[in-house]
Amino acid sequence: MLGGVESTNVKESQRTDAEPAARDGGGGLRMTRDISGPPRLLTAGTGAAVALCLAVALAHVLLVFLHVAPPNAISKAYSRQIDAWVRPVFEQNWRLFAPNPQWVNRQISARTKRTAPDGTTRVSDWIDLTARDNSVVKHNVFPSHTAQNMQRQAWNSYLKTHGGDNHPRSDRAVMIQKYLRNIAVDRVAAQRGGTFDSIQLRVITQPIPAPRAAGGFRPAGAASARAETRYLPWWKVSSHGTD
Amino acid sequence: MERTEQAPVAAPTAPTAPPRTTEPAAVRMPQRVLDRVHAFLVLLTERPVSLYAAAMLRIGYGLLYLVFLLREFPHRDEMWGPGSPWTPALARQMFDQSGWVSVLTLSDSRVYFEVCYAVALVTCALFLLGWRTRAVSVLFAVVVVSFHARAIFMADGGDNLMVLMAVYLVFTACGRRWSLDARRTRLQASAGKTAGRLGGGLRHQLGDARIILITVLHNCGMFVIAAQVCFLYGCAGLYKVQGVKWGDGTALHYVLNIDLFRPWPELSQMIDSHHVLIAVVGYLTVLVQVAFPFVLFGRLKYPVLVLLLGMHVNIAVVMGLPIFSGAMIVADAVFLPDRFYRSLGRLRWCTPWPTGVTGAGASPGPESALVPPQPGPAG
Numbered sequence: 001m002l003g004g005v006e007s008t009n010v011k012e013s014q015r016t017d018a019e020p021a022a023r024d025g026g027g028g029l030r031m032t033r034d035i036s037g038p039p040r041l042l043t044a045g046t047g048a049a050v051a052l053c054l055a056v057a058l059a060h061v062l063l064v065f066l067h068v069a070p071p072n073a074i075s076k077a078y079s080r081q082i083d084a085w086v087r088p089v090f091e092q093n094w095r096l097f098a099p100n101p102q103w104v105n106r107q108i109s110a111r112t113k114r115t116a117p118d119g120t121t122r123v124s125d126w127i128d129l130t131a132r133d134n135s136v137v138k139h140n141v142f143p144s145h146t147a148q149n150m151q152r153q154a155w156n157s158y159l160k161t162h163g164g165d166n167h168p169r170s171d172r173a174v175m176i177q178k179y180l181r182n183i184a185v186d187r188v189a190a191q192r193g194g195t196f197d198s199i200q201l202r203v204i205t206q207p208i209p210a211p212r213a214a215g216g217f218r219p220a221g222a223a224s225a226r227a228e229t230r231y232l233p234w235w236k237v238s239s240h241g242t243d
Numbered sequence: 244m245e246r247t248e249q250a251p252v253a254a255p256t257a258p259t260a261p262p263r264t265t266e267p268a269a270v271r272m273p274q275r276v277l278d279r280v281h282a283f284l285v286l287l288t289e290r291p292v293s294l295y296a297a298a299m300l301r302i303g304y305g306l307l308y309l310v311f312l313l314r315e316f317p318h319r320d321e322m323w324g325p326g327s328p329w330t331p332a333l334a335r336q337m338f339d340q341s342g343w344v345s346v347l348t349l350s351d352s353r354v355y356f357e358v359c360y361a362v363a364l365v366t367c368a369l370f371l372l373g374w375r376t377r378a379v380s381v382l383f384a385v386v387v388v389s390f391h392a393r394a395i396f397m398a399d400g401g402d403n404l405m406v407l408m409a410v411y412l413v414f415t416a417c418g419r420r421w422s423l424d425a426r427r428t429r430l431q432a433s434a435g436k437t438a439g440r441l442g443g444g445l446r447h448q449l450g451d452a453r454i455i456l457i458t459v460l461h462n463c464g465m466f467v468i469a470a471q472v473c474f475l476y477g478c479a480g481l482y483k484v485q486g487v488k489w490g491d492g493t494a495l496h497y498v499l500n501i502d503l504f505r506p507w508p509e510l511s512q513m514i515d516s517h518h519v520l521i522a523v524v525g526y527l528t529v530l531v532q533v534a535f536p537f538v539l540f541g542r543l544k545y546p547v548l549v550l551l552l553g554m555h556v557n558i559a560v561v562m563g564l565p566i567f568s569g570a571m572i573v574a575d576a577v578f579l580p581d582r583f584y585r586s587l588g589r590l591r592w593c594t595p596w597p598t599g600v601t602g603a604g605a606s607p608g609p610e611s612a613l614v615p616p617q618p619g620p621a622g
Binding site: 039042045046049050053054056057060061064065068087088089090091092093094095096097098099100101102103105130133134137138139140141142143144145146147148149150152153154157171172175178179182183185186208210211212 | 287288314315317318321322328329330333336337340341342343388392394396397398399400403404406407410445448449452455456459460463464466467470471474475476478479482483485486487488489493494495496497498500501502503504505506507508515518521563564565566
């Protein structure tokens with residue numbers, strides 16, 4: 001705050017002798033004024049506004065820095081203030097492919113279940129939802145966000161909110177679960193159609209094998225990169241389930 | 244931004260200093276510091292820096308968002324509409340938690356959504372053209388924030404950057420160059436109309452105060468934009484340094500094998516087969532990103548900017564991320580000085596376009612008279 005006040009004072013005291021000089025410098029057109037000069041109040045107001053702009057800009061840069069920097073003593077101590085300023089609009093994450101790029105490919109499949117009035121249930125085959133995304137991306141100069149990001153990010157968010165098991169423990173987790181289900185339902189309906197009353201997802205995580213070493217043989221561990229399969233529970237679908 | 248522009252800027256303001264330094268032989272420290280502060284304040288309050296770069300950002304992001312919206316036209320309902328798997332109800336629930344807002348969830352009606360989408364297209368186009376830029380820039384920020392917030396789980400780094408830039412651009416005078424506004428001002432000036440110069444006394448003084456504030460806002464905005472881009476690359480680079488895969492030079496191998504970012508599998512495979520190339524490019528990527536904030540104050544920034552341009556063009560093609568790469572390229576363009584853009588303008592329109600002062604707040608630089616008449620190379 002002290003800095004702000006000081007710069008206001010400097011500003012005011014210098015305004016008077018800056019003026020003729022500014023005229024010489026070619027900026028004079030804007031600075032011409034009446035013989036009487038601007039009222040003190042206006043000058044003070046302008047100076048204060050200038051100082052405020054400067055202070056806000058600097059504070060913003062500082063807060064954004066603390067937001068993007070790794071957690072440290074300062075950002076932990078002031079996390080509430082930082083969040084209050086930065087979130088939501090200035091939220092950002094620039095860990096692009098960092099610290100390590102994604103080293104797995106995921107294949108998300110879905111199958112549906114339909115219970116007939118007489119109680120018998122029919123379960124469909126697995127439908128590969130990721131293959132659809134991949135084929136849409138292939139040989140496309142400008143792939144859509146719906147192919148590259150929708151399902152991928154939904155699953156990443158599911159992993160983040162649910163962790164290893166499939167029990168949602170927060171509001172956010174429930175929301176993400178609904179989102180993931182809705183995506184699957186929409187895609188199954190688009191690919192195969194038909195009606196069903198519940199849906200199940202299966203996610204196969206396939207590690208990308210390490211590159212062949214320059215000598216032509218793989219490191220010992222690389223061959224054992226095995227796929228992992230995770231089954232999610234059956235989720236109820238309410239008439240093409242969007243709630 | 245201010246820093247990068249200080250070299251060219253210092254020249255016109257330099258004449259202000261001599262009358263103040265009474266003893267040139269032994270300039271005392273406090274006096275020098277005061278002069279510096281004074282020069283800085285003159286720059287801050289009287290010279291809008293990098294007006295061309297600001298215009299470049301306006302044109303770039305306006306165009307990118309327009310292209311993005313048009314690209315997703317077939318998927319608009321799925322992404323932002325009432326028919327999205329991220330339902331309006333879920334989005335609203337999320338807004339309550341996250342603090343985001345969006346005009347798109349004000350109504351669940353399909354018609355309302357289509358109107359919003361159409362308004363968004365028009366807004367982007369007007370912003371790109373620089374028509375009533377200040378007002379339209381606010382609208383543009385509302386559009387970008389609304390669409391981003393509505394599809395928050397579909398966004399990537401490029402969308403994130405466009406939100407930030409759309410908000411920052413509201414504070415800049417990004418419509419002073421290469422815009423319909425500039426054209427109108429020029430036409431008015433050549434017609435001999437001196438708009439806003441008629442009021443006397445207090446009105447005139449208020450006008451002056453307004454111009455100072457606009458200039459300060461612009462300069463602060465450009466400074467924040469520049470700092471933001473530095474944070475972006477600094478983070479992207481420094482977080483990579485912590486990664487084992489970037490360390491052993493194999494990171495790009497994994498990037499090239501992610502199915503969803505491999506629109507040309509043959510091409511990706513071909514690049515992937517060159518281990519040395521992969522390692523060199525990987526190291527270079529990290530190095531350039533880390534170096535970025537530090538090279539901006541010297542000549543070295545040009546080769547680094549060229550390298551980044553190459554990197555982003557490659558990402559656009561190889562990974563199928565044109566909007567992401569475009570957003571990054573436009574952000575980089577903010578560090579090119581005005582004289583670069585002016586020569587670009589002269590290149591396009593071989594005859595220099597001599598005009599008068601381009602409006603009350605025009606940058607009073609010696610060459611500011613050379614204003615190309617129309618939007619230039621758009622991103």
